[in-house]
Amino acid sequence: MPSIDMNIKKALQQAIKKEYEIELELDKIVIEKPKNKNQGDLSSNCAMQLTRQVRKNPREIATTIVNALDLNGLSVSNVDIAGPGFINFTLEKDSFSKVIAEILEKKEEYGTQSPNGIKVNLEYVSANPTGSLHLGHARGAAWGDSCSRIMKKAGYDVTREYYVNDAGNQITNLALSLNARYRQAHGLDFEIGKDGYMGKDLEEKGFELARLYPDAYLEINDENLLFFRKEGIKFELDKIKKDLLRYRVDFDVWSSEQTIRDCGYVDNALKILEDKGHIYYHEGAMWFKTTEFGDDKDRVLRKQDGSYTYLVPDIAYHNNKYQRGFDILVDFFGADHHGYISRLKASMEALGNNPDHLFVDIIQMVRLVSNGEEVKMSKRLGNATTINELIDRVGVDAARYFFVQRALDSHLDFDIELATKKSNDNPVYYAQYAHARMCSIQRQAQDIEIATSFELLKDEKEIELMKTLQDFNKVIVDSAKTRQVHKMCHYIQNLASKFHSFYNACKVVDKNNLELSGQRLALVKATQIVLANALGCIGVEAVESM
Numbered sequence: 027m028p029s030i031d032m033n034i035k036k037a038l039q040q041a042i043k044k045e046y047e048i049e050l051e052l053d054k055i056v057i058e059k060p061k062n063k064n065q066g067d068l069s070s071n072c073a074m075q076l077t078r079q080v081r082k083n084p085r086e087i088a089t090t091i092v093n094a095l096d097l098n099g100l101s102v103s104n105v106d107i108a109g110p111g112f113i114n115f116t117l118e119k120d121s122f123s124k125v126i127a128e129i130l131e132k133k134e135e136y137g138t139q140s141p142n143g144i145k146v147n148l149e150y151v152s153a154n155p156t157g158s159l160h161l162g163h164a165r166g167a168a169w170g171d172s173c174s175r176i177m178k179k180a181g182y183d184v185t186r187e188y189y190v191n192d193a194g195n196q197i198t199n200l201a202l203s204l205n206a207r208y209r210q211a212h213g214l215d216f217e218i219g220k221d222g223y224m225g226k227d228l229e230e231k232g233f234e235l236a237r238l239y240p241d242a243y244l245e246i247n248d249e250n251l252l253f254f255r256k257e258g259i260k261f262e263l264d265k266i267k268k269d270l271l272r273y274r275v276d277f278d279v280w281s282s283e284q285t286i287r288d289c290g291y292v293d294n295a296l297k298i299l300e301d302k303g304h305i306y307y308h309e310g311a312m313w314f315k316t317t318e319f320g321d322d323k324d325r326v327l328r329k330q331d332g333s334y335t336y337l338v339p340d341i342a343y344h345n346n347k348y349q350r351g352f353d354i355l356v357d358f359f360g361a362d363h364h365g366y367i368s369r370l371k372a373s374m375e376a377l378g379n380n381p382d383h384l385f386v387d388i389i390q391m392v393r394l395v396s397n398g399e400e401v402k403m404s405k406r407l408g409n410a411t412t413i414n415e416l417i418d419r420v421g422v423d424a425a426r427y428f429f430v431q432r433a434l435d436s437h438l439d440f441d442i443e444l445a446t447k448k449s450n451d452n453p454v455y456y457a458q459y460a461h462a463r464m465c466s467i468q469r470q471a472q473d474i475e476i477a478t479s480f481e482l483l484k485d486e487k488e489i490e491l492m493k494t495l496q497d498f499n500k501v502i503v504d505s506a507k508t509r510q511v512h513k514m515c516h517y518i519q520n521l522a523s524k525f526h527s528f529y530n531a532c533k534v535v536d537k538n539n540l541e542l543s544g545q546r547l548a549l550v551k552a553t554q555i556v557l558a559n560a561l562g563c564i565g566v567e568a569v570e571s572m
Contacts, residue, residue, distance in 0.1 A: 029499045031057045031068065033100055034115060038072055041094035046080055053507075059493075066106070066114035067493070073111040084111030122492035123480035129495065129552040130476075137502045137559050139181035146182045147347050148174050150358040151270070152189040155262035156200050156223055159269055160410040161392040165438065166358050167413070168429040169389065171275045172511045172564040173356075179563060180506030185352070187279040189343060192259050193287055194336070199223065200262070201255035207232020208243060208254070231261050269413050273422060274565045283339050291342040292334070295377060296327065299341075304376045319372035337366075341373040348379040355384045356509065358434075364388055387509060389434055396442045420445040423566045427454040430564050431515040453519055457561065458569050460522035463529070464554035465570040468547065471535045476551060477544035487528040488546075491553060494524045498556050502563075511564065518560045525553050 035055045043049050050072065060069040073088035080087055088111040095105065101121030108114050129136045150170025153163050174186045191197070203223040206216035211233040218224060235243075235257060243250040263280075270276065286292060296312075299305050304315050305327070312328035314337075327338050347355050359366065363386075371381040393400050394411055402411060416425050424445040431453060432438055450456045483492070501517045504510075534546045558568035 030101060030117065030121060030496060031500055034068060034070070034102070037095055037097070037100055038070060038091065038113075040096065041091045042072065042076065045090050045094050046076065048076065048079060050075070060108075060112070060114060065108050065112075066104070066116040068115040068117070069108075070113045070115075071111070073107075073113060087111065088113050119484060119489075120481065122489050122496070123483050125492055125496045126480055126483075126548050126552045127478070129555050130548065133555055134559060134562075136556060137498045138179050139499070139503060141183065142181040144182050144354060145185070145352045146177060146354045146356065147185050147187055147350075147352040148177070148356045148358075149187045149189055149347075151275075152191070153266065154191045154196050155259050155266060156196050157225055157262065158227075158410075158412040158414065159266060160412055161394060161416065161440070162360055162389065164273070164413045164416060164425060165392050165429040165434075166360070166389045167270060167273060167275045168426045168565065169434055169511055170358050172426070172430050172514070173506075173509050175565065176502060176511065176514060176563050177506045177509075180502050182506060185279060186277045187281060187347075188277045190259075190263065190280055190282050192263075192282050193284045193339065195221075197255060197259065198251075200228075200258040201251050203228060204232050204235070204254040204258045204261075205243070205246065205251065208236050211236030212241070212244065214244070227265070228258075228261075231257070272417060273413055274426070281343065283343070286339050286343050286346065291346050292338055295342040295345050296338070298377055299373075302376065302378075314369075314373070314376075316369050316372040316376075319375050321368050321372050325369055337369060337373070340370060341377070344370065344374060344384065345377050345379065348374065348377075348383075353383065357384070357386045358389055359386055361388055361390050385509075387434055390437045392429075392438045392440055394442060395439045401442065416440075423458070424452075424454045426565050427457075427515065430511045433510065433512050453515070454566065455572075457518045457522045457557070458567070459572055460525050461554060461557050461561070461568045462570060462572045464525070464550050464557070467529075467534055467550050468554070471543065471547055474535065474540060474543050474547060476548045477541070478548075480545045480548060482542050482545050483549060485528075485532055487524075487531040488549060491524045491528045491549065494521050495552060495556050498560065501560075505563075514560060514563050518557065518564075521553065521557055521560065525550075525557075 032052070034057055035052050038055055039050055039052060054075070055070060055072050057068055057070050060066055073091060074084040076087050077084050085107060088107045092105050092107065092113060097105070100115075101118045101124075102115050103118045104116040106114050106116075132138075148170055151159070151163055151167045153159055159167070171186070174184050177184050199219070199221045200223055203218055206218050206222065207229045209216040210229075235254075243253055296305070299314065304318065306313050306315065310330040311326050314325045314327050316325050317323060325337055326335050328334055344355065357370075367386045370386065371384055374384055375381040394416075395401065413425075420428075420442060428440055428445055429438070444452055445454070446452075448455055450459070483489070497517065501513060505513045528549075532546060534543065534550060536543045561568045
């Protein structure tokens with residue numbers, strides 16, 4: 027069922043086309059709530075948007091649009107013009123209660139939009155398989171996974187992808203570190219080196235391999251290092267996958283950098299760039315003319331020693347994603363990759379792909395704080411707190427919620443004390459408590475029949491709650507389009523707040539007025555369904571008791 031907002035948008039679009047022969051895109055027509063409740067339920071500034079094209083006073087434009095509006099089926103009782111040209115809509119009282127029946131019918135499918143045919147690739151986390159995931163990865167994982175859930179609900183065809191950097195110097199250092207631990211287990215000389223990996227779990231893996239393969243790989247040669255390379259990657263990647271599943275994060279595709287290299291994608295991409303004249307050679311190195319595409323300087327692709335820079339496999343990998351037929355590619359990168367965006371887009375344009383289909387969202391830094399002071403919780407090297415350590419301390423729900431409640435491009439202080447607090451100051455507790463209370467009300471009123479008509483729901487708090495339930499569709503669509511996951515958290519807090527206001531003002535279970543109780547119970551049930559749906563969009567559990 028199209029939302030009231032969407033129906034009004036379509037009516038405005040038709041009126042504008044009829045009077046001015048201008049086809050304004052639905053996405054460009056803004057419908058929002060007026061700041062002043064006395065100015066109606068919904069408002070649009072479309073008349074002011076048209077001022078430059080129509081070359082008339084916006085109030086005059088608004089008057090023309092209003093006179094041309096077809097109000098049939100819009101559930102609108104009144105339309106008026108305010109201020110410089112806002113068109114305000116007052117809805118019929120029963121238009122709000124219609125949402126209850128829709129929610130009770132659709133249940134968990136409420137808010138789910140029709141498929142839009144847009145194929146989206148979301149790549150996030152993509153940490154090197156050389157150690158445990160830390161706080162920065164935790165924020166990206168929670169955000170990327172929540173974004174995928176919301177976009178799927180909004181009708182997008184989403185593929186969740188993890189790019190495994192299983193080639194290059196870091197993996198070589200991993201293999202050497204594991205080999206060193208293997209030698210240590212045999213009582214032989216070993217050296218980890220300043221670029222090696224000191225983790226206790228890797229030491230245990232080296233000792234395990236020594237028990238499984240005694241004396242088999244003591245000699246340091248290419249063949250034996252390949253063994254430690256494969257074992258090290260599998261060990262670290264299995265650990266990452268296990269940690270992510272505990273964090274309620276999963277992926278559809280795990281892409282390998284080594285496979286990208288082995289399958290010839292790198293050679294193919296470089297050949298295309300060279301054939302198009304975007305490559306030159308200088309002082310024994312291969313250079314890419316990225317300045318032709320807006321970069322501040324040209325970039326080296328192959329160094330004098332014949333090795334590729336890290337940009338090269340990334341170019342081949344992203345070109346492969348375009349070739350797989352995605353309409354939108356989204357990368358979630360750490361803050362240290364900000365300067366990388368221009369050259370990545372430049373490379374896609376040089377290869378003949380549309381760079382406007384590639385979006386890179388930057389994940390800002392995270393600090394763990396307690397009582398206003400930064401803290402470390404790592405039991406290993408003391409320089410990074412892992413996802414598992416954080417979950418052990420605050421739980422999955424709080425970890426995920428706190429990481430997505432603020433915009434991704436904002437620095438985040440993760441307050442441990444607040445995340446574990448059992449009070450309304452904690453936004454996770456506040457939302458989950460609201461859901462648990464809704465479930466408790468329904469359990470207590472099992473002998474009261476839930477109504478199917480809602481004409482008695484006329485209290486201001488009831489209407490405000492129903493309006494907020496209607497907003498869920500809009501929040502889904504908007505959050506998906508902008509990839510602003512934190513908007514869902516704002517909605518969750520607003521819905522919980524509206525419910526608490528309703529509950530405090532309106533007696534739900536009244537044995538002396540079963541008809542009204544049945545209707546209010548229906549409203550409680552509908553609110554509980556939508557709150558559970560919203561929490562599910564960010565991977566947080568909707569608990570039934572606390």
